[in-house]
Amino acid sequence: QAQQPKKVIGLSKPNLKGPYPTAELYGILDEAKARGFTVIVQDAGGYANIDKQLDQISNLAIKKVSAILIDPSDPAALNGVVQQARDAGILLVGAGVNVVASAVEPDAAVSSSHCNIGRELAKGAKALLPDGGSLGVLAGPPGSFWATERLRCFKEDIAGTNIKIVAETTSEQDAATSLTRASEILQRHPKLDMIYGADDVYGVGAARAAQAADRCGRTRIIFSVLGEEAEDMMNAGCADYVVAQQPVLIGRTEVRVVSDLLEGKKPEPKVINVPLIAITPDNLKTVDKAHLRPPAGWRP
Amino acid sequence: MQSYGERLHVFDREEWKAGFGRIVRERAMEIALPVVTLGLVIVFSLLSDVFLTGSNFRNIGIAAAALAAVAFGQTFVILTAGLDLSVGSTVALVSVVLAFVMREFGLVPGIVAGLLCGAVVGIVNGLIITRFRISAFITTLAMLSVTAGLALNLAGGVPILGLPPAFGRVAYQYWLGLPIPVLVAGVTLVIAELTLRYTRLGRHICAVGGNEEAARLSGIHVERVRVIAYAICGVTAAIGAIILTARVSSGQPTLGATLPLESIAAVVLGGVSLAGGRGSIVNVAFGVAFISILANGLNLLNISSYTQMMIIGLSLIAAVALDQANIRRKQGH
Amino acid sequence: MQSYGERLHVFDREEWKAGFGRIVRERAMEIALPVVTLGLVIVFSLLSDVFLTGSNFRNIGIAAAALAAVAFGQTFVILTAGLDLSVGSTVALVSVVLAFVMREFGLVPGIVAGLLCGAVVGIVNGLIITRFRISAFITTLAMLSVTAGLALNLAGGVPILGLPPAFGRVAYQYWLGLPIPVLVAGVTLVIAELTLRYTRLGRHICAVGGNEEAARLSGIHVERVRVIAYAICGVTAAIGAIILTARVSSGQPTLGATLPLESIAAVVLGGVSLAGGRGSIVNVAFGVAFISILANGLNLLNISSYTQMMIIGLSLIAAVALDQANIRRKQGH
Amino acid sequence: MIATHSAGEDNAILATEAIGKDYPGVRALSNLSMVIRRGEVHALVGENGAGKSTLIRILSGDARPSAGRVLLEGKPIMLDTPGAARRNGIVTIFQELMIVPGMTVAENIVLGNEPASRAGRHIVSCRQAKAIASDMLEALDCADEIDPGARASSLSTGHKQIVEIARALALKAPIIILDEPTASLSDKEADALLRILRRLRAEGTTILYVSHRLTEVMGLADRITVLRGGRHIETLETSSLRGTGELIELMVGRPLTELFPPRNRTIGDIRLSVSGLTRKDVFEDISFDVRAGEVLGFAGLVGAGRTEIMRSVFGADPRDGGEIRKDGRRLTIKAPADAIRSGLAYIPEDRKDQGLVTGLSGYENLLMASLADHCRGGLIAWRHACQAATTMAQKLQFRGQLSRPARTNSGGNQQKIVIGKWMLTNADVYIFDEPTRGIDVGAKAEIYRLIQDLAARGAAVIVVSSENAELLHLCHRILVVSAGTIQDEIPEEQFDEHRILAAAFKGHDRSAVGPAQERRNNE
Numbered sequence A: 001q002a003q004q005p006k007k008v009i010g011l012s013k014p015n016l017k018g019p020y021p022t023a024e025l026y027g028i029l030d031e032a033k034a035r036g037f038t039v040i041v042q043d044a045g046g047y048a049n050i051d052k053q054l055d056q057i058s059n060l061a062i063k064k065v066s067a068i069l070i071d072p073s074d075p076a077a078l079n080g081v082v083q084q085a086r087d088a089g090i091l092l093v094g095a096g097v098n099v100v101a102s103a104v105e106p107d108a109a110v111s112s113s114h115c116n117i118g119r120e121l122a123k124g125a126k127a128l129l130p131d132g133g134s135l136g137v138l139a140g141p142p143g144s145f146w147a148t149e150r151l152r153c154f155k156e157d158i159a160g161t162n163i164k165i166v167a168e169t170t171s172e173q174d175a176a177t178s179l180t181r182a183s184e185i186l187q188r189h190p191k192l193d194m195i196y197g198a199d200d201v202y203g204v205g206a207a208r209a210a211q212a213a214d215r216c217g218r219t220r221i222i223f224s225v226l227g228e229e230a231e232d233m234m235n236a237g238c239a240d241y242v243v244a245q246q247p248v249l250i251g252r253t254e255v256r257v258v259s260d261l262l263e264g265k266k267p268e269p270k271v272i273n274v275p276l277i278a279i280t281p282d283n284l285k286t287v288d289k290a291h292l293r294p295p296a297g298w299r300p
Numbered sequence B, C: 001m002q003s004y005g006e007r008l009h010v011f012d013r014e015e016w017k018a019g020f021g022r023i024v025r026e027r028a029m030e031i032a033l034p035v036v037t038l039g040l041v042i043v044f045s046l047l048s049d050v051f052l053t054g055s056n057f058r059n060i061g062i063a064a065a066a067l068a069a070v071a072f073g074q075t076f077v078i079l080t081a082g083l084d085l086s087v088g089s090t091v092a093l094v095s096v097v098l099a100f101v102m103r104e105f106g107l108v109p110g111i112v113a114g115l116l117c118g119a120v121v122g123i124v125n126g127l128i129i130t131r132f133r134i135s136a137f138i139t140t141l142a143m144l145s146v147t148a149g150l151a152l153n154l155a156g157g158v159p160i161l162g163l164p165p166a167f168g169r170v171a172y173q174y175w176l177g178l179p180i181p182v183l184v185a186g187v188t189l190v191i192a193e194l195t196l197r198y199t200r201l202g203r204h205i206c207a208v209g210g211n212e213e214a215a216r217l218s219g220i221h222v223e224r225v226r227v228i229a230y231a232i233c234g235v236t237a238a239i240g241a242i243i244l245t246a247r248v249s250s251g252q253p254t255l256g257a258t259l260p261l262e263s264i265a266a267v268v269l270g271g272v273s274l275a276g277g278r279g280s281i282v283n284v285a286f287g288v289a290f291i292s293i294l295a296n297g298l299n300l301l302n303i304s305s306y307t308q309m310m311i312i313g314l315s316l317i318a319a320v321a322l323d324q325a326n327i328r329r330k331q332g333h
Numbered sequence D: 001m002i003a004t005h006s007a008g009e010d011n012a013i014l015a016t017e018a019i020g021k022d023y024p025g026v027r028a029l030s031n032l033s034m035v036i037r038r039g040e041v042h043a044l045v046g047e048n049g050a051g052k053s054t055l056i057r058i059l060s061g062d063a064r065p066s067a068g069r070v071l072l073e074g075k076p077i078m079l080d081t082p083g084a085a086r087r088n089g090i091v092t093i094f095q096e097l098m099i100v101p102g103m104t105v106a107e108n109i110v111l112g113n114e115p116a117s118r119a120g121r122h123i124v125s126c127r128q129a130k131a132i133a134s135d136m137l138e139a140l141d142c143a144d145e146i147d148p149g150a151r152a153s154s155l156s157t158g159h160k161q162i163v164e165i166a167r168a169l170a171l172k173a174p175i176i177i178l179d180e181p182t183a184s185l186s187d188k189e190a191d192a193l194l195r196i197l198r199r200l201r202a203e204g205t206t207i208l209y210v211s212h213r214l215t216e217v218m219g220l221a222d223r224i225t226v227l228r229g230g231r232h233i234e235t236l237e238t239s240s241l242r243g244t245g246e247l248i249e250l251m252v253g254r255p256l257t258e259l260f261p262p263r264n265r266t267i268g269d270i271r272l273s274v275s276g277l278t279r280k281d282v283f284e285d286i287s288f289d290v291r292a293g294e295v296l297g298f299a300g301l302v303g304a305g306r307t308e309i310m311r312s313v314f315g316a317d318p319r320d321g322g323e324i325r326k327d328g329r330r331l332t333i334k335a336p337a338d339a340i341r342s343g344l345a346y347i348p349e350d351r352k353d354q355g356l357v358t359g360l361s362g363y364e365n366l367l368m369a370s371l372a373d374h375c376r377g378g379l380i381a382w383r384h385a386c387q388a389a390t391t392m393a394q395k396l397q398f399r400g401q402l403s404r405p406a407r408t409n410s411g412g413n414q415q416k417i418v419i420g421k422w423m424l425t426n427a428d429v430y431i432f433d434e435p436t437r438g439i440d441v442g443a444k445a446e447i448y449r450l451i452q453d454l455a456a457r458g459a460a461v462i463v464v465s466s467e468n469a470e471l472l473h474l475c476h477r478i479l480v481v482s483a484g485t486i487q488d489e490i491p492e493e494q495f496d497e498h499r500i501l502a503a504a505f506k507g508h509d510r511s512a513v514g515p516a517q518e519r520r521n522n523e
């Protein structure tokens, strides 16, 4: 009790499985340690478990944390609890997104918003297929906010081009299932020009399907999140364009923003956009991985 | 003329006559879970300073309310030796239907439409099971897929917004110090327990689960009773859906994915055998409390979610094993 | 001395004597599903020009192989009137363990470790069920949670890379024109069917599922048989995990989430009653084929995923209802 | 209302006209016409599988006839559900126990006919339910033995049967059908039941009664209908019958020369020796020997603990003390498998729940305990095994299809499968628990012959039975068990039914209830 009591930050994630959330968590925990914060991590266990995330945000409010980093499974669903937390005087920071709830303004947000990812993917699609072509879409898990957002903005941006979506399917976020679905799309459209994956689970599945069908380089694969598998696939020539979100940097920035807010400094701008990095086989070697993934062997 | 209250207590009074010791022995099974749950509360109170606060218990209550409603309906189905895996996606479908109707026609029509939708899903389940003689497991698994697809199709895969703000506020309001969702679950509990104990339907449900053949040969319309049990389960799923939809103040086509397995676990924790026949809603409420308190306490203790999964699994086994040991000791094995 | 082939057909020959008509009638149930599956194939062939191609069928085979292996083990458990909901997370755990061991010690130790890991999970399931007398549903539901948490904890939530490239290649290689995963599933099928029909263990499993007390009084070690059935299920889950891990050439802590319900559906489609007792692995293989072909065909037809969910649910009901109608006609009701 | 007994066809209350019923591969009933008169006790007799239960299922709305029709009061009637039969005043007590184990006795008695409370038609009045239950149990003279609040699962088989009878009585129906109600009752309980049936007849109730106990039938029935192979053979006035022999001849279609074969006369050394066997609160200090070639009987009242003794000997139940020796060698029996390895065989009292896997074929059931003998290199040689099973079935004069599920066979044939299963293990100690329960005279004679054959081949045989006549004709020695202890040992020269009964009741005098009984009541 010699020093002043440590400040406590809450983190509410709908899901912690997979390279992106794990890397973000690393950034948060590492930065928090450096700044003397304690982090309470709450994981709803899946994007569909909206009610669990509600309960967990209520839990954080009860623990009287100073701030909550929120990645809403669905912003429209969180208004009630988030308002409760706001009323309890807790700072609310968007974690990886620019919103915490649809009707509650965040105190700050560190974002590479889902919509922006979709836009960035569209940029890549247009660059890879300047003359247009056929596109298969692995849209993500059914009914999930993040995947819907990405795809919505992606579609907005490719509208008017000659890129035509010939197949679109939602499926469980499962490595083997996405591989099967991608194989089927390739089966039906053997000359398909491109596959879109909502994140690396879908993208890597598509890349493996292309590999199995011997379509690497001819069927272009684009997706977001550069995990180790994604890097492997890109090295093998089966992944062509990955939008990397710098999750470690996002996590670190989130903690920094909270720290600033607690010291009374208003972050400028309120919504900090951590730049997305478009990764292609050309810059794969040179990009700084320290902001993309935790050091090897790190465990939550 | 005897009063209604008198009749309600006719069994208990006679049991008192038989001595306190026998009650304890007979009720050992029913006491085990409350004791275990109390143990949980004590442990968490010692480990966390915010656990034993009014606001946390209100939180637990709100979080548990939907699961409770669903588990009460699930009890009816399990008592007939059935099972309903479709409650989760029924909750999603009701949430979507309710949101659409409420947005167009207002609060009350929305709630009525939601309850009706739940009942219809339940009746369809019941009819398929009884008419085609398909096992409850497969039927409700298939219906899980059908209703989930329907909910997503209706909603186009995105949440439905624009519900009356009053509806969303209800989930966070109190009456007599109790959150409205908890009150709704409480009323469901009382009605369910009374139905089970004191109505002909309730007795027939237990008879069908205990020995279908005997029930049939006693002139009970076994199929009708089964269908009604599934309909009740559908309606309570709709009640759960209303609570959840109010909390998220939007129609969500993926709501309630964890409810089927959680509700069945709560029912089994509550001492109801999956082979049907006997059980009490009050015990199931303790099962719900156990699950909800465990999840809440582990979250408050900041245990990693992966480790939580392991602890929850082990606790489930431990709690049911304790129950079983009690039953066996009671039977002198 | 009689040949092996002769012995295999002892039942059939007697039935042949009784006339062809009777065989058709008696075997109606076993013929129903193959006919329905054939119907599916015809419909999809007419609607899609790529469906009826060798490469698509190899695709279906590769995609179905893991489900098949898991469903074969699930059959053993269901025949004892049990159930294993933990196969999905067992697959995930095996995938992680296998990846770690394979990365450090090479291919064969990795596979051995994976199979051992699956067997251990199965044995733990079996021991909990028999020792504590907890229902299979609750035990394996709890173990689902425990093994999933363990897999995620071990892997730290992310996929494990660095497997020998040869392992990943195997999933896409052919032998005699058949993909290796299909061959592995095929060998599993033959061993499982032989075990069930021609070993004492297999007959004991059916006896335990049919009437536990009678089996015990006939000198069968009921608890041991049960534990072995769960161990077999664990091992086949490990085989499924090996196939899947090779396909995605990485250890995945979230693999196989849909396998528990899908494998149970396949087993029931294969005519095995959830109440245990009788069944054949070959029929279960048709159940797997039905599910896999349906999913493949619907995707090739580019039907929206939400509508697919509804169609899959309805087909499941239709297929089982047909089976049931057949059985009932056979029994003269 | 009450009819005269010399009535003609116009006095018919219930009649069947050319009823037929087909099951796949079996014609259970064909062209069956019979008439039941108002106010009579009409008995239905016939061998196992004669179609008695099938006829009853049709009359009670549980099965639909494939041909013909049922007439009630001369008018054709559609009995398509059990509810319909009940509404028309026909109540049935079925052969298989129809009790809901998790419910109380009172709830079981009012099942399907719950008294409505004043609060509403759909609310059950628990008080009235208890009152009805008490009244019915009172009427059955069982009010002190059965507590209406007790859980039905805690009752003995006999008491469960009484609860079922009480349920039927509570409906106060004009027609009551009983399918082998006394099969699992002790003589005392059976007598009580017969008294009640006589009283009901006096009150004008019509009764259709099925039983294999022919003396009981002769004592109770006004008229007897004999079925054979699903056909109506004859309906007789009981008064015109000279004895059971005539009835048996009609049932089996040939004169039955002897029911009990001569006893085996070559007795050898002590084969099985049990000493000091104890299971706390169930039985204590049980000691007995059986010699090779000897048939040892165990008599006693229902609930005396005989089944539990045998289950402990066989390793199916735990025991707290005592020693079992076979041919002088001490056995360690922890599970039935150990007992089987030592050459013991146990034919349980309940075929359906303990003897057979009813869903599996006759072959599989026959071979269940001896599959190890038919394995070649770890795999089962089915051809070889099925040959052995077929030979055994022929030896037992099994009449049914071995390839069909065991449940489709009649009771007697099912019992033969269970016995055959043990004979295939080449055991030399056989324990028969109620081997002839629910079995017709023809099959009984065959089973008695089998028991003597086994003894003649040098096996030691133990027979537990509640039918004393059976023990008196079959055994070389009878032990009487009461309240968990052996009360008396009677050698063949001193066989006397009164001595058995005296010993059987002795334990009951000492303590009102036996230990087994007491334990059950505690639950």
Ligand SMILES: Nc1ncnc2c1ncn2[C@@H]1O[C@H](COP(=O)(O)OP(=O)(O)OP(=O)(O)O)[C@@H](O)[C@H]1O
Pocket (backbone or CB within 6 Å): D023, D024, D026, D027, D028, D046, D047, D048, D049, D050, D051, D052, D053, D054, D055, D095, D408, D409, D410, D411, D412, D438, D440
């Ligand atoms: N559900 C069924 N399926 C096939 N066959 C049946 C079925 N029920 C009865 N049977 C057959 O119908 C015939 C008549 O059986 P039923 O049970 O009526 O005989 P029973 O006279 O009551 O014999 P028991 O004295 O053994 O009770 C038998 O051959 C039996 O095998």
Ligand SMILES: Nc1ncnc2c1ncn2[C@@H]1O[C@H](COP(=O)(O)OP(=O)(O)OP(=O)(O)O)[C@@H](O)[C@H]1O
Pocket (backbone or CB within 6 Å): D153, D154, D155, D156, D157, D300, D301, D302, D303, D304, D305, D306, D307, D308, D309, D349, D434, D466, D516, D520
């Ligand atoms: N704990 C129990 N719960 C329910 N039923 C029991 C229990 N113990 C015994 N029974 C049943 O009561 C009957 C009497 O069994 P027990 O072994 O005590 O006496 P028994 O002398 O063998 O009588 P029986 O002539 O009925 O075989 C059996 O049918 C048995 O299944």
Ligand SMILES: [Mg+2]
Pocket (backbone or CB within 6 Å): D052, D053, D054, D095, D179
């Ligand atoms: Mg009968």
Ligand SMILES: [Mg+2]
Pocket (backbone or CB within 6 Å): D306, D307, D308, D349, D433, D434, D464
């Ligand atoms: Mg007995």
